[in-house]
Amino acid sequence: MDEGERLIEQLGKARTAMQRALSRVDRHREICPAWTVKEILAHISGWDAVGSSTVRAHLAGEQPPSLEVRGIDAYNAYLVAGSETLTYEEVVEDWKRNRRQFVNALDEAPPEKLRDRVQFPWGEMGNIARLVSILVEHEREHASEIMEMPSANEYEYEDESEDEYRYEDGDGEAAY
Numbered sequence: 136m137d138e139g140e141r142l143i144e145q146l147g148k149a150r151t152a153m154q155r156a157l158s159r160v161d162r163h164r165e166i167c168p169a170w171t172v173k174e175i176l177a178h179i180s181g182w183d184a185v186g187s188s189t190v191r192a193h194l195a196g197e198q199p200p201s202l203e204v205r206g207i208d209a210y211n212a213y214l215v216a217g218s219e220t221l222t223y224e225e226v227v228e229d230w231k232r233n234r235r236q237f238v239n240a241l242d243e244a245p246p247e248k249l250r251d252r253v254q255f256p257w258g259e260m261g262n263i264a265r266l267v268s269i270l271v272e273h274e275r276e277h278a279s280e281i282m283e284m285p286s287a288n289e290y291e292y293e294d295e296s297e298d299e300y301r302y303e304d305g306d307g308e309a310a311y
Contacts, residue, residue, distance in 0.1 A: 138249045139241050142267040146238060149274040153179070156281035170215065175277050176230045177218030178211055183233035185256050186270050190240035195255045201280055202256040240266070 136144070160172060170178070189199040202210045213263050241249075241263070249263045 138246050138264060139244055142241050142249070142264060143238050144235065145267060145271045146241075149271040150231065150234060151280070152278040153274055153281075156278040160281050160284060172281070173221075173223045173226050174215045174218055175223070175281075177226050178214050179274050180226065180230040180233045180276060181210070181214035181217075182238045182270055182273060183230075186266060187233065187237040187240045189253065189256060189266060190244060191236070193251065194240070194244055194248060195261065199256050201254075201258070207257055 157172065185200075185202070192199040205213075221229070244263065252260055252262055253266070254260055255266055255269075
């Protein structure tokens with residue numbers, strides 16, 4: 136398995152953890168201070184878009200867009216505010232699309248480009264593998280927050296489409 140495949144696998148595992156967490160909670164429930172599931176998904180989706188644009192800019196020999204001026208908190212607020220007019224289903228579609236674009240960008244990257252030093256959008260320097268590691272950990276942290284919530288009922292994350300990040304539940308059934 137090459138570096139790109141390993142990074143894509145890590146993203147897939149983080150997404151599976153999030154999908155498992157989503158199956159446990161009502162999508163309207165507040166998860167972290169003033170954020171619902173929809174807003175967390177919009178937040179993660181936006182960071183996947185940042186990951187994708189960083190990889191694509193690096194592959195093109197360009198500087199990735201910078202969030203340094205506005206700051207991470209301002210960008211997070213922007214992502215959540217941007218989801219206010221969207222339905223939950225639209226946010227889920229964005230969440231999926233931005234992950235596919237991120238995975239596609241990584242898939243197109245030659246292995247040596249994954250090891251090159253780049254400036255991350257928030258100003259830190261590192262390689263693409265480090266960027267992916269940060270974003271994987273980010274999604275896992277949010278999935279853990281959801282999983283740790285007391286839940287009176289289990290909710291099923293509904294998705295009609297075939298998704299590469301499906302997992303089998305304890306009964307051998309396909310779940311998200």
